[in-house]
Amino acid sequence: MRIFLSLLYKDFLLLLRDKAGLLLLFVMPLSLVLIMTSMQDGMMKSVINTDVSLLLLNNDMDSLGNAIEIEMQKSDVFHMQSAKALDSSMTEQDLINLIAKGEYLIGIYIPDSMTHLFIEEYKNALFQAVMRQQISQDTVQKMKLSVYLDPTVKPSVHSSLMSNIRAFFMEIQNRFSLKVISKMLETISENKIKNLDLSECQGITINEKIADKGGEEGFRPNAVQHNVPAWTLFAIFFIVISLAGSIIKEREDGSFNRLMTMPCSYAYYLSSKIIIYLIVCILQFLGVLAMGIWIFPLIGMEAFIIDGFFINLLLVIICAACAAICFGISISAIATSQQQASIFGAISVVILAAIGGIWVPTFVMPDFLKFISNISPLNWAIDASYSIILRKTTVIDVLPECIYLLTFALVCFCVAIFYKKYKL
Amino acid sequence: METVICMENIKKRYKHGDRHVLNGLHLKVHAGDIYGFLGPNGAGKSTTIKLLSGLISNDEGTITLLGKNILEHREQLKRKIGIVPQDIAIYPSLTAFENLKFFGGIYGINQTHLKERIAYLLHLFGLEEHRNRKIEHYSGGMKRRINLIVGLLHEPKLLLLDEPTVGIDVQSKNVIIENLKMLNRQGTAILYTSHDMNEAEQLCNKVGIIDEGKIIKEGTPKELIKQFSEMVNLESVYLKLTGKKIRD
Numbered sequence: 001m002r003i004f005l006s007l008l009y010k011d012f013l014l015l016l017r018d019k020a021g022l023l024l025l026f027v028m029p030l031s032l033v034l035i036m037t038s039m040q041d042g043m044m045k046s047v048i049n050t051d052v053s054l055l056l057l058n059n060d061m062d063s064l065g066n067a068i069e070i071e072m073q074k075s076d077v078f079h080m081q082s083a084k085a086l087d088s089s090m091t092e093q094d095l096i097n098l099i100a101k102g103e104y105l106i107g108i109y110i111p112d113s114m115t116h117l118f119i120e121e122y123k124n125a126l127f128q129a130v131m132r133q134q135i136s137q138d139t140v141q142k143m144k145l146s147v148y149l150d151p152t153v154k155p156s157v158h159s160s161l162m163s164n165i166r167a168f169f170m171e172i173q174n175r176f177s178l179k180v181i182s183k184m185l186e187t188i189s190e191n192k193i194k195n196l197d198l199s200e201c202q203g204i205t206i207n208e209k210i211a212d213k214g215g216e217e218g219f220r221p222n223a224v225q226h227n228v229p230a231w232t233l234f235a236i237f238f239i240v241i242s243l244a245g246s247i248i249k250e251r252e253d254g255s256f257n258r259l260m261t262m263p264c265s266y267a268y269y270l271s272s273k274i275i276i277y278l279i280v281c282i283l284q285f286l287g288v289l290a291m292g293i294w295i296f297p298l299i300g301m302e303a304f305i306i307d308g309f310f311i312n313l314l315l316v317i318i319c320a321a322c323a324a325i326c327f328g329i330s331i332s333a334i335a336t337s338q339q340q341a342s343i344f345g346a347i348s349v350v351i352l353a354a355i356g357g358i359w360v361p362t363f364v365m366p367d368f369l370k371f372i373s374n375i376s377p378l379n380w381a382i383d384a385s386y387s388i389i390l391r392k393t394t395v396i397d398v399l400p401e402c403i404y405l406l407t408f409a410l411v412c413f414c415v416a417i418f419y420k421k422y423k424l
Numbered sequence: 425m426e427t428v429i430c431m432e433n434i435k436k437r438y439k440h441g442d443r444h445v446l447n448g449l450h451l452k453v454h455a456g457d458i459y460g461f462l463g464p465n466g467a468g469k470s471t472t473i474k475l476l477s478g479l480i481s482n483d484e485g486t487i488t489l490l491g492k493n494i495l496e497h498r499e500q501l502k503r504k505i506g507i508v509p510q511d512i513a514i515y516p517s518l519t520a521f522e523n524l525k526f527f528g529g530i531y532g533i534n535q536t537h538l539k540e541r542i543a544y545l546l547h548l549f550g551l552e553e554h555r556n557r558k559i560e561h562y563s564g565g566m567k568r569r570i571n572l573i574v575g576l577l578h579e580p581k582l583l584l585l586d587e588p589t590v591g592i593d594v595q596s597k598n599v600i601i602e603n604l605k606m607l608n609r610q611g612t613a614i615l616y617t618s619h620d621m622n623e624a625e626q627l628c629n630k631v632g633i634i635d636e637g638k639i640i641k642e643g644t645p646k647e648l649i650k651q652f653s654e655m656v657n658l659e660s661v662y663l664k665l666t667g668k669k670i671r672d
Binding site: 010255259 | 477478502507509511512518522525528530532574
């Protein structure tokens with residue numbers, strides 16, 4: 001016990017005196033969580049709320065084109081600028097050039113006579129149905145509205161914007177077509193039907209809710225609930241660099257060998273490191289948690305909600321920290337220099353994070369990556385954390401993930417022990 | 425006289441090595457000896473120290489320390505042997521006192537006794553005023569002295585020193601040599617490696633010259649010099665025996 005306490009004393013002092021290391025261990029996770037969460041929060045807000053700049057060239061200047069323009073102006077998603085207001089002689093090519101230059105994120109071109117063609121199409125269809133008349137195929141082909149996107153828009157944002165635009169046009173088109181049909185029905189019925197306005201019918205409305213076990217009304221996970229555990233785990237795994245570096249430094253300066261000539265076993269030596277770095281991981285987690293709860297609301301972000309699952313989440317974090325620490329120990333045993341350990345440590349953690357679903361959810365990954373993600377300790381840790389925070393499960397439910405993490409830790413620890421024996 | 429180190433027919437070859445680093449080494453050090461273990465680079469000195477420290481194991485032969493087989497009593501022997509490596513194997517960001525407190529704790533020395541022992545050794549080596557300074561702010565000589573003190577904390581019966589005076593000034597070297605002599609007088613046997621032949625001649629009552637993994641000559645410095653009539657000191661004997669070819 002005396003030996004172990006002495007090792008803890010030494011490791012504590014070494015960590016305390018390493019100012020750069022402390023910065024890396026404590027400031028890096030806080031900055032990472034703060035930056036990544038506010039970025040993702042901002043990205044969600046930009047797609048959902050406002051500030052998507054849009055240039056609309058309305059060459060139709062009739063009821064449908066004008067309806068689109070008016071609705072666009074009212075929209076919460078788009079910040080619309082009328083092209084005609086900028087330059088009355090603007091052409092479709094001018095609009096394309098402005099979008100390509102990045103002046104606007106989206107450009108919409110409404111062609112000449114779109115309202116007329118639209119009404120003609122519906123008329124034809126109705127007359128064909130009622131009077132057995134033919135549809136003019138030409139009108140269908142001519143009625144094309146063009147949407148241009150800034151080439152720098154990322155694919156994920158692109159699809160999100162396009163689904164917003166499609167939903168928007170679908171709604172206007174439905175309302176307009178119902179209006180046209182209502183009027184035509186009045187005409188066809190020879191005044192038997194009066195004041196029919198189908199466009200006012202509400203149709204099906206979608207009631208979107210998060211499946212919450214507790215049945216909490218209005219519960220909606222936000223970017224903070226997703227990002228705080230994800231980036232905390234990422235930062236915790238980055239401990240491998242600091243830990244492996246500290247072990248290799250002791251090996252390089254001879255103090256490790258000296259310890260091995262004393263009544264101190266390798267397992268004792270490593271256990272002391274595990275305890276000290278486990279405390280560091282817990283402090284990292286508490287720091288990030290405190291920031292999520294108290295600092296985020298001060299800078300306009302939603303607060304991290306921890307109600308009732310702190311202990312459960314802490315247990316998952318401890319399991320993940322054990323996995324990260326033992327991974328660091330195994331790297332230190334295999335690497336021959338501090339530089340090698342830092343490069344390998346950093347790259348391997350980034351890969352484990354990528355396949356583990358820290359950046360992109362695993363369900364959108366191709367099948368082979370989905371399969372590989374099952375062997376990433378970061379994936380087990382993030383799954384367990386989300387289960388606790390978002391699905392509100394208990395520790396029993398995430399026990400398999402915790403066992404995987406601890407088994408991974410044990411395997412890494414054994415690799416370090418056996419590799420040292422093999423090297424001798 | 426009691427034999428404190430007995431190495432018999434020791435052979436050692438490293439995993440990826442192409443030759444035996446130790447090739448039938450026989451070495452005996454007795455209580456009261458300051459044994460100078462001398463040899464050119466690559467002769468097998470450091471490997472011998474590593475074997476005696478328990479850091480590596482020999483392929484063949486037997487090693488007995490303080491009358492006990494090293495393989496069977498490794499942990500017990502670690503408490504009785506002091507090892508001073510060639511590297512300054514202490515923690516630079518810790519103070520001298522913190523380093524000594526830590527290493528003393530590893531030997532399981534009682535806190536009160538440890539404090540007294542630290543104070544005594546710091547005084548002996550002229551470092552008491554610097555006990556609360558970080559090692560990184562020490563001079564080379566001071567670091568060497570602290571490096572040596574770590575090996576003396578638990579009052580070992582046998583002290584293994586791997587070039588303890590390399591790269592330091594004459595004053596620091598003198599303090600170390602004088603204190604080693606005093607420790608030896610108090611009953612500590614010392615095995616000492618060095619490339620400084622004058623120092624070895626001054627300090628050791630017995631020297632062994634190792635080359636290609638074997639002791640090629642052994643005796644008191646005077647005996648060795650006497651064996652070669654044309655030689656005037658240990659260095660010339662050493663060069664005669666090991667040759668002038670540069671070793672890497």
